[in-house]
Amino acid sequence: MKLNYRIVIFALAIVFGVFFSIPSLLQTEGGKKVSLGLDLQGGLHMLLGVKTDEAVKSRIKSIAASVKHFTEKKDILIDELKFDENGLSFVVLDSDDLPSVKEYLSKIEGAKVSVNAERISFSFSAEEIEKTKQDAISQAIETIRNRLDQFGLAEPVVARQGDEKILVQLAGIKTAEDEQRARELISRAAKLELMAVDEARAGRVYAMSNHEAASFGDVILPDAKSDKIKHLVREIPILDGGMLTDAHVGFDQNNRPVINFSLNAEGAELFGDFTGKNVGSHLAIVLDGVVYSAPVINERIGGGSGQISGDYSVVEAKDLAIALRSGALLAPIYLMEKRSVGPSLGADSIEASMIALIGGFVLVIIFMMVYYKLAGVIANIALIANLFIILAVMSLFGATLTLPGMAGIVLTVGMAVDANVIISERIRELVYQGMSIHKAIEEGYANAMRAILDANITTLIAAVVLYAYGTGAIKGFAITISIGILASMLTAILGTHGIYQMLESKIQKSKKQPFVVWDKGVVDGVF
Amino acid sequence: MEFFKYTKTFNFMGKSKLAMVFSIVLVLASYALLATKGLNYGVDFAGGTVVQVKYNSVAPIDDMREKLKSNELFDNSSITEFGSPDEVVIRMKTTTGDVTVDIGDVTREALSGTGEFEVRRVDIVGPKVGSELKEKGIMSLVLAVLGILIYVAFRFEWRFAVASIVALVHDVSIALGALALSGIDVNLDVLAALLTILGYSLNDTIIVFDRIREGVVSSKNIELSEIIDESVTRTLARTTLTSLTTFFVVFTLFMFGGEIIHPFAFTLLVGVVVGTYSSIFVASPILLAFGFDVKNYHQKLADKAKREAEKEKMRAQFESGVM
Numbered sequence: 001m002k003l004n005y006r007i008v009i010f011a012l013a014i015v016f017g018v019f020f021s022i023p024s025l026l027q028t029e030g031g032k033k034v035s036l037g038l039d040l041q042g043g044l045h046m047l048l049g050v051k052t053d054e055a056v057k058s059r060i061k062s063i064a065a066s067v068k069h070f071t072e073k074k075d076i077l078i079d080e081l082k083f084d085e086n087g088l089s090f091v092v093l094d095s096d097d098l099p100s101v102k103e104y105l106s107k108i109e110g111a112k113v114s115v116n117a118e119r120i121s122f123s124f125s126a127e128e129i130e131k132t133k134q135d136a137i138s139q140a141i142e143t144i145r146n147r148l149d150q151f152g153l154a155e156p157v158v159a160r161q162g163d164e165k166i167l168v169q170l171a172g173i174k175t176a177e178d179e180q181r182a183r184e185l186i187s188r189a190a191k192l193e194l195m196a197v198d199e200a201r202a203g204r205v206y207a208m209s210n211h212e213a214a215s216f217g218d219v220i221l222p223d224a225k226s227d228k229i230k231h232l233v234r235e236i237p238i239l240d241g242g243m244l245t246d247a248h249v250g251f252d253q254n255n256r257p258v259i260n261f262s263l264n265a266e267g268a269e270l271f272g273d274f275t276g277k278n279v280g281s282h283l284a285i286v287l288d289g290v291v292y293s294a295p296v297i298n299e300r301i302g303g304g305s306g307q308i309s310g311d312y313s314v315v316e317a318k319d320l321a322i323a324l325r326s327g328a329l330l331a332p333i334y335l336m337e338k339r340s341v342g343p344s345l346g347a348d349s350i351e352a353s354m355i356a357l358i359g360g361f362v363l364v365i366i367f368m369m370v371y372y373k374l375a376g377v378i379a380n381i382a383l384i385a386n387l388f389i390i391l392a393v394m395s396l397f398g399a400t401l402t403l404p405g406m407a408g409i410v411l412t413v414g415m416a417v418d419a420n421v422i423i424s425e426r427i428r429e430l431v432y433q434g435m436s437i438h439k440a441i442e443e444g445y446a447n448a449m450r451a452i453l454d455a456n457i458t459t460l461i462a463a464v465v466l467y468a469y470g471t472g473a474i475k476g477f478a479i480t481i482s483i484g485i486l487a488s489m490l491t492a493i494l495g496t497h498g499i500y501q502m503l504e505s506k507i508q509k510s511k512k513q514p515f516v517v518w519d520k521g522v523v524d525g526v527f
Numbered sequence: 528m529e530f531f532k533y534t535k536t537f538n539f540m541g542k543s544k545l546a547m548v549f550s551i552v553l554v555l556a557s558y559a560l561l562a563t564k565g566l567n568y569g570v571d572f573a574g575g576t577v578v579q580v581k582y583n584s585v586a587p588i589d590d591m592r593e594k595l596k597s598n599e600l601f602d603n604s605s606i607t608e609f610g611s612p613d614e615v616v617i618r619m620k621t622t623t624g625d626v627t628v629d630i631g632d633v634t635r636e637a638l639s640g641t642g643e644f645e646v647r648r649v650d651i652v653g654p655k656v657g658s659e660l661k662e663k664g665i666m667s668l669v670l671a672v673l674g675i676l677i678y679v680a681f682r683f684e685w686r687f688a689v690a691s692i693v694a695l696v697h698d699v700s701i702a703l704g705a706l707a708l709s710g711i712d713v714n715l716d717v718l719a720a721l722l723t724i725l726g727y728s729l730n731d732t733i734i735v736f737d738r739i740r741e742g743v744v745s746s747k748n749i750e751l752s753e754i755i756d757e758s759v760t761r762t763l764a765r766t767t768l769t770s771l772t773t774f775f776v777v778f779t780l781f782m783f784g785g786e787i788i789h790p791f792a793f794t795l796l797v798g799v800v801v802g803t804y805s806s807i808f809v810a811s812p813i814l815l816a817f818g819f820d821v822k823n824y825h826q827k828l829a830d831k832a833k834r835e836a837e838k839e840k841m842r843a844q845f846e847s848g849v850m
Contacts (some may be wrong), residue, residue, distance in 0.1 A: 039787075048626065180627070183626050184626075188627075240807050274617065336624045337649075337651060337656040339651075341647070342648065344647060348785065353784055355783045355784075360775060360776030360777075362777040364772050410784075411777070411795070414776040415727070417769070417771040451733060451734050454733045454737060455730040457676070458675050458730065459723075459729070460726075469667035469670070
């Protein structure tokens, strides 16, 4: 027996494979492990879309609110303030005030301001609209990530996919109820608005149509306790949740959960100004278009803090506080794709694919051993090494093992022995032609090499395309099959060659002393 | 052991006409199936919803159907058994866009009272994502074929490349025909299987072509059909063995891999059989039909060797400073 560089590399590869696959196999505390895909461990995969048009509209709405505040403060009289998703316009009653209003609006980033007689129109430039839309997506990703981080699941994935989609992956969700709770947290707009009740017309709210309310610049909102209770509030809010700095769960005098929030300096000022001027009126606390309470303003409220009371459980209040704290979603999100797998189905899938893997593996191993004897044993060593290396590489890269990925490993088992079959058949052929064992081995490998390389590279091409165009679980298949093919070059080609070179002298000697494994003679026995 | 010891050369090419007829009939039958019955696109490509429900005992399918009539979301939904009588899959063409309460939640709600059950899987694919996945799927098949074509043309000769692509198209067509015939849901995993068939079938073809190339270069014989027969015979042992081992593992996957992996394993199973057949009876005869000229190729090789020898000579002269 003598060492050669091939056997040394092969031995190192085995050591590498075994060492780095131990954490995954034995589930040790430390060390890099293969993570199971959502289809195997159960979990939630979602692709979300963002209604970006709404983000533009809500920006215009908040500009309308600030125009109102600005003009009130400067005692500028305006009328016919209207806005839609394209822009807003209003009439300035005293034309002397036009320049200052125009200057105020022009300072807004991306503004397009035009004046027609006394009417000022405001809209955003195309770039600004695009920017607002992109910001809405980035902000949604950031917000969802913040919320999920506080939700308490291990390693939630929130990432942008393509130009306008958001990928959310949550592993380890146990029940359908938990899943729904997570989805609720993710999708909650959490838009807090403080709005003035239209005192003059509030009495007629039940007789009023939405259209009529809009003509007064009002909007009809339902109450949180019941859809039947309605409130008539001014459409343009006094302030919104963007000025919120903190929200946490507290308890009121009846020991029911409430959410206490605080506002930043700007919000506190707006809030103080408004409450100071409107003592005796009602103030509606509106969350996601629903009025939670509408208390009477008793006095000017400084300090910028408030409370949302509602009929919710502690868990709901906690989720709500998380959502408020993480900020509102600038634009609503919607479901484009969802894949949800229960943990028990994942466990079943693992079991079934393990049976297939072990079954297929054992069949191949036995077949190779029976058919090729020593050569089969050598091929089997390579095959087992191959499995370890696949696992080790996947662990090192933190790759995800999915159900199609398992199928990829099963398939690799079938394909990896192919190289050894080709090689063995070649050597056998050469030996029949009367070549010496040594020469037959070298020639056989050289001849087989070209075909094996070509065949493997074409399979790799298919795998790479699959990786580039596949999604989620299918990517897992592309990964395992690619690693499997690359590893098989190392084990089935280089490794077995090394073993033959090492055993060569023994094989030659065995002509005189037949070994148990190749009892029918060297040629028939070994190859 | 050596079951597959082939000492005498088989006359494959003599049978190639018969094989061609067989192949053409199979491919045409597949296209006819695709045109009439069509592929049964699953949610991944068609969009829609799949809800997998497992009951504690036999699933009360009639009762479930009754309950699902309550909501128009479930119009045209189908309920089928999935692997065992306890487990069913509900397929719907509809989807919902609401994140908080989706069609899966509505289904769970609607089924309450039909017994003790667990919703184990909900797949919702909106129409936009569905058509995107379809586009990407077709794109990936085309790209894979193109990549392979370029590689084979680069490594062999263009006739080899075209012949192997024809064999690939043959294999994928028949696999698609089998999918249409069986009515199996065509989802992303089936696409992955189709791409694997591409790789696998080509694997076989390349092994045979490699032998043919070797035969063409080394043999003095200029009759291509004889070279092909000899090469195919020589690789026959390998082809049978490898196909058998691959067939073993895919078959275990098909039998024991579980219900979810079934469409994937089925597609591969068909692919392994057809791929093996096509590398012998489709790819090589086409090479023959394209009129690959061995004499011409010998000449080309000789020219190439001559050019290189001249280059070598010039380099040698240059290095020794003669020029």
